[in-house]
Amino acid sequence: MLPLVYSPEVDAALKAGHAVVALESTIITHGMPWPQNVETARAVEAAVRDGGAVPATMAVMGGRIHIGLTDAELERLGQARDVAKLSRADLAACVATGGTGATTVAATMICARLAGISVFATGGIGGVHRGAETSFDISADLAELAQTAVTVVAAGAKAILDLPKTLEYLETAGVPVIAYGQDAFPAFWSRDSGLKAPLRMDSAEAIAAAHRMRALLGLPGGQLVANPIPAEAEIARELIGPVIETALAEAAAQGIAAKAVTPFLLGRIFELTEGRSLAANIALVLNNARLAAAIAKALAAG
The missing domain is CATH 3.40.1790.10 (Indigoidine synthase domain)
Known part of the structure; x- marks a missing residue:
């Protein structure tokens, strides 16, 4: 069974066949300091919603691939320390060892494909x-x-x-x-x-x-x-x-x-x-x- 966890918003959108847009999480953990990182992530998610789609920010937390983050999870990730920066080479290892990691472009693409998200x-x-x-x-x-x-x-x-x-x-x-x-x-x-x-x-x-x-x-x-x-x-x-x-x-x-x-x-x-x-x-x-x-x-x- 795939170690995927869907946020309620993304889960409902995918089941209904609505538009969903994948977003990476390295901008949150490695791009800028808290709280600006979380504020920017929320602004990007809001831009997707304003465009009529549902945002699905990807991250690995507690060894599970999160397809979309709740507001609380986004805040927690934004303040987390020593978060791994994940690409194709280390995504599986982070999940298998129960780690926490932010997805780069490559890792986000892999997670999007697993979740059936095309953009x-x-x-x-x-x-x-x-x-x-x-x-x-x-x-x-x-x-x-x-x-x-x-x-x-x-x-x-x-x-x-x-x-x-x-x-x-x-x-x-x-x-x-x-x-x-x-x-x-x-x-x-x-x-x-x-x-x-x-x-x-x-x-x-x-x-x-x-x-x-x-x-x-x-x-x-x-x-x-x-x-x-x-x-x-x-x-x-x-x-x-x-x-x-x-x-x-x-x-x-x-x-x-x-x-x-x-x-x-x-x-x-x-x-x-x-x-x-x-x-x-x-x-x-x-x-x-x-x-x-x-x-x-x-x-x-x-």
Whole structure:
């Protein structure tokens, strides 16, 4: 029997065939301090509800995979200490040992698939790290997109990554990369990475139709919907670029590598932008939640 626990709201929605959107939990445990983390998580859930869907925040608590969190559980997770950051490699071990863990993009996709949820909203996916030709540092998110049939709505890949190589990897793996409402591939804090997206769609209904067609054709894997950050919240590429380069140089000088790289870089970029990067991050996550709700509604409508 699968170790899944459904929140009452998600359980009722799934049984009724209503639209449900999966949400990750690393933004709660590793993204920002309490109470801002819980406030942001609640705001993202509210954006999904306002869009006519039900949010299902994923987390492992007490060795059970929670498909949706109650308000009390969300508060408890937001104040928990030493929470594991779970991806495909360590999800099962955390569950088997009765642990507590927050789900990354890859782990959230796995949990969504187990629960029968087809749409997932996040901030930005992981990807190919700069210098990966020598470090082999490539996020498990990319391999997950290639094998798990969930449509993921993100503001592109995190701008600290090697975006051209990330797009090359996704192309090789057969993952559709769909820019929403524009031709350019967005770069998290910026609407335009300077790279053209492989595909463009201008409606949630078109994205839902593509999701259904992939299933009909028996194609494995999901879709990446690259949803640009709202114009009023973006940090233009020419402004954020030098900040990213400074943070990367500091990480290299301090010998920071592997899983420690991304948290360090995001922290330094927050400091160097005087908090503007975090405000942009929150804006783009809310924007992605709204689009994901629209796609989930289109799927539920058949």
